[in-house]
Amino acid sequence: MGKGTAERVAPAPLVGIGRQRRLISGDDVFHAIAFAAAALILLVAAVFVIALVIPALPAITRFGLGFLVSRSWDPVQSQFGALAAIYGTVVTSAIGLLIAFPIGLAAALFLAEESGVRLLRGPLSFAIELLAGIPSVVIGLWAFFILTPIMRDTVDPFLNHTLGFLPLFQGSPSGYGYLTAGLVLAIMVLPIMIALSRDVIRAVPRALREASLALGATNAETIWSVILPYARVGITGAVLLSLGRALGETIAVTMVIGNRNEISSSLFASGYTLPSVIANEFTEAVGNVYLGSLFYLGVILVLITIVVNVLARLLVWRFTGSEPTAA
Amino acid sequence: MKRMLVALPVLAGLLLAACGGTSTATSTPATGGSTAPTPPAASLTGAGATFPQPFYDAARFAYNQKFSQVTVNYQGVGSGAGIQQLTKKVVDFGASDVPLKDSEAAAMGGRPAVVQIASTLGTESIAYNLQGVADGQLKLTPDTIAGIFLHHITKWSDPALKADNPSVTLPDQDIRVVHRSDGSGTTYIFTDYLSTVSSEWASKVGKGKSVSWPTGDGASGNGGVASRITQTPGAIGYVELAYVLQTHMTQAMLKNSDGNFVLPSAAGATAAASQYLGTSPTNFSIVDAPGKDSAPISGYSWLMVYTNQQDKTKGTALVDFLYWIVTDGQQYAVNLHYAHLPSNMVTNDIAALKTVTYGGSALLSVSS
Numbered sequence: 118m119g120k121g122t123a124e125r126v127a128p129a130p131l132v133g134i135g136r137q138r139r140l141i142s143g144d145d146v147f148h149a150i151a152f153a154a155a156a157l158i159l160l161v162a163a164v165f166v167i168a169l170v171i172p173a174l175p176a177i178t179r180f181g182l183g184f185l186v187s188r189s190w191d192p193v194q195s196q197f198g199a200l201a202a203i204y205g206t207v208v209t210s211a212i213g214l215l216i217a218f219p220i221g222l223a224a225a226l227f228l229a230e231e232s233g234v235r236l237l238r239g240p241l242s243f244a245i246e247l248l249a250g251i252p253s254v255v256i257g258l259w260a261f262f263i264l265t266p267i268m269r270d271t272v273d274p275f276l277n278h279t280l281g282f283l284p285l286f287q288g289s290p291s292g293y294g295y296l297t298a299g300l301v302l303a304i305m306v307l308p309i310m311i312a313l314s315r316d317v318i319r320a321v322p323r324a325l326r327e328a329s330l331a332l333g334a335t336n337a338e339t340i341w342s343v344i345l346p347y348a349r350v351g352i353t354g355a356v357l358l359s360l361g362r363a364l365g366e367t368i369a370v371t372m373v374i375g376n377r378n379e380i381s382s383s384l385f386a387s388g389y390t391l392p393s394v395i396a397n398e399f400t401e402a403v404g405n406v407y408l409g410s411l412f413y414l415g416v417i418l419v420l421i422t423i424v425v426n427v428l429a430r431l432l433v434w435r436f437t438g439s440e441p442t443a444a
Numbered sequence: 445m446k447r448m449l450v451a452l453p454v455l456a457g458l459l460l461a462a463c464g465g466t467s468t469a470t471s472t473p474a475t476g477g478s479t480a481p482t483p484p485a486a487s488l489t490g491a492g493a494t495f496p497q498p499f500y501d502a503a504r505f506a507y508n509q510k511f512s513q514v515t516v517n518y519q520g521v522g523s524g525a526g527i528q529q530l531t532k533k534v535v536d537f538g539a540s541d542v543p544l545k546d547s548e549a550a551a552m553g554g555r556p557a558v559v560q561i562a563s564t565l566g567t568e569s570i571a572y573n574l575q576g577v578a579d580g581q582l583k584l585t586p587d588t589i590a591g592i593f594l595h596h597i598t599k600w601s602d603p604a605l606k607a608d609n610p611s612v613t614l615p616d617q618d619i620r621v622v623h624r625s626d627g628s629g630t631t632y633i634f635t636d637y638l639s640t641v642s643s644e645w646a647s648k649v650g651k652g653k654s655v656s657w658p659t660g661d662g663a664s665g666n667g668g669v670a671s672r673i674t675q676t677p678g679a680i681g682y683v684e685l686a687y688v689l690q691t692h693m694t695q696a697m698l699k700n701s702d703g704n705f706v707l708p709s710a711a712g713a714t715a716a717a718s719q720y721l722g723t724s725p726t727n728f729s730i731v732d733a734p735g736k737d738s739a740p741i742s743g744y745s746w747l748m749v750y751t752n753q754q755d756k757t758k759g760t761a762l763v764d765f766l767y768w769i770v771t772d773g774q775q776y777a778v779n780l781h782y783a784h785l786p787s788n789m790v791t792n793d794i795a796a797l798k799t800v801t802y803g804g805s806a807l808l809s810v811s812s
Contacts, residue, residue: 191656192627193649265675291676293661347680376625376662387661393625397664400522401627402654403548 142182160163166419173416176409184413185187187426190394191380192402197410199417205388206418209370210363212299212384213306220358221302223309226313228341229318249308257369260301265292265373268300273385288383296384301369306359313433314360318344318350349433357429361422368391480768480812486681486761490525492519492539494665495629495684496564496745500539502776503769514761523629523653527546530748531733536762538748541629542653543725551723552750559800560725560748561793563769565783566632567713569688570696572680573673574600576613578694580707583608585699586641586732590607592619592680593638594645595659600678612788615678622681627653633743634682637731685710686781689745699755700740701732713783721788731805741781749800756802761809770794 119429136420175326176184180197187198224245228238276296280286329339345352357414375387389415402408478658488499497520504516523540530538531551544767549555561672570584588604591597597604601616622629634654635801639646649655663672666687673679673693685708706712716733717723727744732740732742747766770793774784785793797808 122564157607175689188654192654195658238475261671262675268677290621291661293676368561371664376664377660397625397662398627398654400525403545403627405528 136266169412169419170287173409173412175405176413177416179406180205180410180413184410185288185417188378188380190389192407193407196237197406197413199391199414201380202389202391202394202414203376204380205298206364206390206392206421208295208384208388209298209302209374209390210345210360212296213302213363214356214360216300217306217359218341218349220315220361221307221355222352225318226344229315230336230340245308245311249312250303253305253369256301256305256373259298260369264300265297265434267437268292268297272296277385281288284382284385288381288385290385291375291387293373294383294385294387295374295381298370298374298388298390299384302363302366304365305369306362309362310355310359313355314348315356317348317433320351321347325388331384332444354429354432357425359433361426361429364391364422364425365418367396371396391415449525450650451692461612480724481764481771481775481808483511483514483761486758487517487757488536488762488765489517489534490519490526490537490747491521491529491535491735493523493541493629493745494528495541496539496782498686498780499564499777502780503773504765506776507765507768507773511609514765516765522627527748530750531561533675533750536758537669537766539746540748541743541745542632543728543746544748551741552719555726557566557751558748559751559796560746561766561770562723562728562764562785563747564745564774564777565710565713565717565785565789566633566743566745567685567708567710567716567783568630569671569685569693569708570680570698571673571683571688571691571693571695572615573675574615574676575677575756576615576708579611579692580695580697584695584696585701586665589698590638590642590645593621593623593659594642594648595621605737613633620676620679621657621660622662622663622669622676623657623660624664624666625766626664628665629653629745630666630682630684631655633731636729636739637741640658640729640732659674685713686801689781698740700736700738701734702736702738705734706737706739710738710778710781710783712737713742714786715739716742717744717783717789718786723789723792739793742801744789751800753802753807756807759781759800759802760807763797767794767797767808767810770797 138194142406176197184197184199185203186200187196188200190196190201191416216219225240228241267392269290273286273292273296276286277288277290325347326339329343330336334342338396369428371393374388374390374393376393377387378389378394379386381388395411395414399408399411402411472740479605482545497518500518504518508515518539519535523542526535526538527540527544527548529535531548543560544552544555544558546555549558552558570589574582588608590596590605591602598619599616600614600619605614605698632651635645635649635651635655638649639651649658662671663669663681666684669681670683670687670693673681673683674691683693687693688708695708697707699705700716715735716738717730719735719738720730721731723744728744728746730744733742747769749766750763753762770785770790774790778784778797794808794810798806800807
């Protein structure tokens with residue numbers, strides 16, 4: 118984290134420059150290799166996009182943009198639409214961010230600020246790294262067996278009891294659905310949220326902070342009216358990067374979302390997400406239109422993720438002046 | 445999950461194969477007393493359906509024990525992918541829970557270009573999670589099963605369910621339907637059954653490896669559906685018999701076409717299959733079969749090879765292996781809770797295998 122500047126230092130030549138320079142400059146060789154590698158990545162990206170769009174063409178030509186607003190997903194009749202999956206992707210990601218944002222920001226402030234219990238900082242940083250390193254299928258397994266019964270028997274009934282007047286918390290909870298999937302996403306994006314926010318908060322110039330304190334502001338006032346406004350853009354970037362992660366998360370969400378192609382106002386209801394549909398159905402998707410529809414979903418997902426990621430990176434770069442290291 | 449669940453019986457099958465050499469040789473195949481021909485040395489590859497994979501894995505291992513010159517590889521990549529790989533001739537045989545559709549056969553050069561044989565037979569259970577209702581206590585009829593999956597019957601205390609189960613205390617609880625989220629032959633057979641017994645299902649939903657479900661949550665694989673049912677009070681779903689038996693789930697008695705309530709079993713699947721003498725790759729449905737013991741939600745699994753083989757040695761080994769699969773090899777299916785092919789189907793399979801040729805001459809040479 119935050120070592121962007123260190124990574125930019127040119128790597129030391131592999132062999133003694135003095136002897137090599139007479140024939141071919143080591144720098145030239147390195148430059149050529151680096152250029153080839155960079156060009157290869159561009160090529161791979163281009164091939165990837167083409168390879169994604171071509172198989173999607175049967176579905177794109179058949180359903181057009183109507184695909185985006187159609188709720189039907191009927192392999193028997195060969196009628197496909199992405200609306201329920203787009204809705205599920207947006208709702209679960211939004212829930213994940215709504216939960217992860219306040220917790221992540223508070224934790225980042227705690228880690229970045231001078232004040233605070235120093236003793237806790239080490240273990241906390243370690244816990245974040247640990248959380249970031251857990252494979253999503255393990256989180257999914259945990260969620261499937263441990264979290265869903267808790268949601269069904271405790272959390273959902275409580276929400277239904279206290280906030281049941283809202284359509285969001287109506288219906289009988291099964292433990293699976295938007296809310297549980299959103300919670301799982303919150304757990305998965307928290308490390309990114311915390312690590313990136315901590316870095317941008319640390320990048321706030323020390324002079325600003327000290328000036329505020331010297332003027333008699335309390336710590337809380339300094340955070341609220343100096344640090345957060347200054348770091349706002351960077352934190353927005355952190356949120357968007359977290360969103361990018363949440364949008365594409367597949368296996369853990371698939372295990373708890375319920376995999377039902379429906380749109381429901383209740384967060385207790387089961388739904389579907391774009392990655393889940395693809396993961397579930399690709400093995401037996403026979404026929405150009407069916408398989409094409411799955412690729413079409415892939416195109417939509419890639420477009421959404423690219424836009425979110427580019428936006429995020431621009432914001433974070435503008436603020437810290439260095440490349441963010443995604444957790 | 446899946447691998448874990450099937451590991452034990454597979455192991456049992458392997459042990460049996462290892463120490464039962466003599467009993468294997470003396471066991472009588474379903475038709476005649478023909479012994480499997482000795483194949484030439486070859487390495488065969490196949491790909492396709494996951495449902496019969498435990499059987500194919502046990503069978504190919506046992507075949508290699510018997511004829512060490514032949515190795516067979518099988519990849520359970522899904523029926524659709526298996527058909528595609530056979531179309532591209534990447535594999536020597538394909539496997540699917542549903543025989544080739546016209547469009548799929550056309551891509552391989554038309555129906556005469558492909559030989560399809562039934563390799564094994566499976567049946568499905570309706571498993572449930574209801575406190576106080578033990579295994580086999582719940583009775584379901586075609587009407588109530590269709591009603592539940594069409595979302596007409598939404599509570600366990602529904603009068604229609606109570607009428608069939610007067611001695612069972614059914615709770616006033618929501619029914620939580622669980623179905624497959626991935627495309628599967630299991631779903632095909634189940635929706636084939638629902639389309640057969642309910643005209644409303646046939647017109648509203650239809651049959652297929654994936655369908656637009658009127659209700660319920662999806663879970664991936666038989667193992668996934670089994671876990672979801674075990675996890676969720678009030679849940680109900682269709683699961684392969686083997687998974688129900690291996691995970692000790694509670695399953696319902698199903699009313700078959702003759703009006704008898706039967707607990708799904710491998711023997712029930714064989715009984716159902718033997719009712720249909722004219723079963724072929726284009727007329728393969730055996731759901732809701734007549735007969736007092738017939739398990740109502742049953743279906744065949746299929747293997748497919750090209751009629752004209754390009755390599756004589758490989759082609760010979762291939763038909764020899766497939767011949768063994770439908771005769772002596774059936775015992776490994778039974779060990780894993782698949783049903784034995786009925787004798788009429790074994791006869792059909794052997795007749796089909798005899799049409800596989802190299803350069804115009806048949807590759808299979810058995811005396812029967």
